[in-house]
Amino acid sequence: GTNPSLLEALVAGCNIMIHDNEFNKDVVANHAHCWSTQSELENLLTSKPGRLTERANQLDYSTKRFSWEQIAEKHLALFRRMQKDLP
Numbered sequence: 001g002t003n004p005s006l007l008e009a010l011v012a013g014c015n016i017m018i019h020d021n022e023f024n025k026d027v028v029a030n031h032a033h034c035w036s037t038q039s040e041l042e043n044l045l046t047s048k049p050g051r052l053t054e055r056a057n058q059l060d061y062s063t064k065r066f067s068w069e070q071i072a073e074k075h076l077a078l079f080r081r082m083q084k085d086l087p
Contacts, residue, residue, distance in 0.1 A: 006018070006028055010028060010062040011062050011063075013058055016032035017033045017045075029065075031058050031061060
């Protein structure tokens with residue numbers, strides 16, 4: 001699954017700040033500022049960082065990465081691999 005709020009933020013072109021974990025980073029790739037500790041978050045919030053990527057790049061990334069066609073193809077590929085493993 002994906003985090004719907006992160007996808008919405010990408011499509012909306014928000015300047016995104018995420019907790020630094022693999023799940024979040026997998027969803028947004030390089031389109032977000034990351035923080036791991038409370039002090040890192042405080043520094044990020046007070047420094048008011050600029051955008052890492054342009055809004056158009058975020059929209060392009062999200063529509064390519066999370067299109068229904070791509071999601072369906074990945075599911076079909078998984079089902080085919082699982083079918084091969086059946087006795």
